[in-house]
Amino acid sequence: MFSIxxxxxxxxxxxxxxxPATFGVRAPTTALSAKVGxxxxxxxxxxxTCGNHIAEAISGAGLSxxxxxxxxxxxxxxxxxxxxxxxxxxxxGADSERSGTxxxxxxxxxxxxLDLKGKKVAIFGCGDQQGYGDNYCDAAGELYDQFxxxxxxxxxxxxxEGYLHADSKAEVxxxxxxxxxDEDNQDDMSEERAKTWVAQLKGEGIF
Ligand SMILES: Cc1cc2nc3c(=O)[nH]c(=O)nc-3n(C[C@H](O)[C@H](O)[C@H](O)COP(=O)(O)O)c2cc1C
Numbered sequence: 001m002f003s004i005x006x007x008x009x010x011x012x013x014x015x016x017x018x019x020p021a022t023f024g025v026r027a028p029t030t031a032l033s034a035k036v037g038x039x040x041x042x043x044x045x046x047x048x049t050c051g052n053h054i055a056e057a058i059s060g061a062g063l064s065x066x067x068x069x070x071x072x073x074x075x076x077x078x079x080x081x082x083x084x085x086x087x088x089x090x091x092x093g094a095d096s097e098r099s100g101t102x103x104x105x106x107x108x109x110x111x112x113x114l115d116l117k118g119k120k121v122a123i124f125g126c127g128d129q130q131g132y133g134d135n136y137c138d139a140a141g142e143l144y145d146q147f148x149x150x151x152x153x154x155x156x157x158x159x160x161e162g163y164l165h166a167d168s169k170a171e172v173x174x175x176x177x178x179x180x181x182d183e184d185n186q187d188d189m190s191e192e193r194a195k196t197w198v199a200q201l202k203g204e205g206i207f
Contacts (some may be wrong), residue, residue: 010101032119034081037173039074041101047088047126053194054084054124058090059108061198072102077114084094085147086124088138091132093121099139107146117151120206123178124197129165137180141169144177154178155204156197162189 003107038058040051051068058065065084077083097104125140148154157175163182170177179197181190201207 001054004035030166033064034205035079037077037080037083038065038068039083040068040086040128041071041099041103042088043100044088045092046181047086047124049122049183050124050126050181050190050194051086053188053191054086054198057191057194057198059205060195061202063198063202071106074106077116078201080119082120082122083116083147083152084124084201084206085143086126087138087139087143089125089127089135091133091135096142096144098135103139103143107142111146111150113190114150116147119152120155120204121136121152122156122197122201122204122206123147123154123168123170124181125176125178126181126183128184129163129182133164133166136163136165136168136170136182137176138169140177140180144170154179155206156201158197158200 006045035204036049038055040047042048048068053126054120055065055068065147066080071085087099087103092098097108122138124141125137127135129136144154154177157172158179160171160174160176163180168176168180170180179193180192183190
């Protein structure tokens with residue numbers, strides 16, 4: 001009984017003006033988070049599906065990005081610290097403007113007029129590695145070339161292991177320029193690929 005009373009009456013350190021720092025304990029610091037834009041375009045919906053997997057992986061990991069936005073509706077790119085950008089590829093026989101979507105005019109007409117120098121950019125692509133094995137995800141390679149030419153830092157390069165394509169403009173130095181998805185042949189792998197990639201992007205400081 002006596003000891004319980006004594007404990008209850010013990011003065012707290014604070015009442016003597018002692019702070020946690022006095023005891024060498026640091027108050028937790030709040031890490032600043034980057035403003036991340038998440039953009040896509042699509043013709044039949046597959047790149048949007050993969051974009052949604054990425055958005056879910058981001059929130060599932062306790063991270064944050066602006067909501068998935070069609071590049072046709074995107075603006076104010078200068079306000080982002082980092083950009084995640086995804087495009088499909090449609091074979092047209094041409095060398096460039098192969099997404100067949102709003103990316104084509106944005107990449108070549110708008111991006112060169114924007115100051116995105118130094119921003120981190122992570123690229124994802126959506127294609128068909130079996131049906132179009134000589135041109136798998138070529139448009140993702142165009143995103144790489146154009147963002148790089150604009151002075152952006154490309155992050156999130158991945159291994160080409162596990163893919164069956166013969167050739168791709170999205171391959172640079174033996175690696176993919178980002179995460180490549182294939183909703184035609186490997187849709188069961190998309191969710192896991194998104195999760196793995198988001199963890200990689202976190203490690204590369206995009207958030
Ligand atoms: C006519 C046609 C051309 C295509 N050309 C390519 C191509 O060159 N490279 C590629 O990787 N995929 C190609 N694809 C596959 C699409 O990129 C793939 O289905 C993708 O998931 C479509 O994405 P989206 O639904 O977001 O538009 C082509 C598909 C069709 C129907």
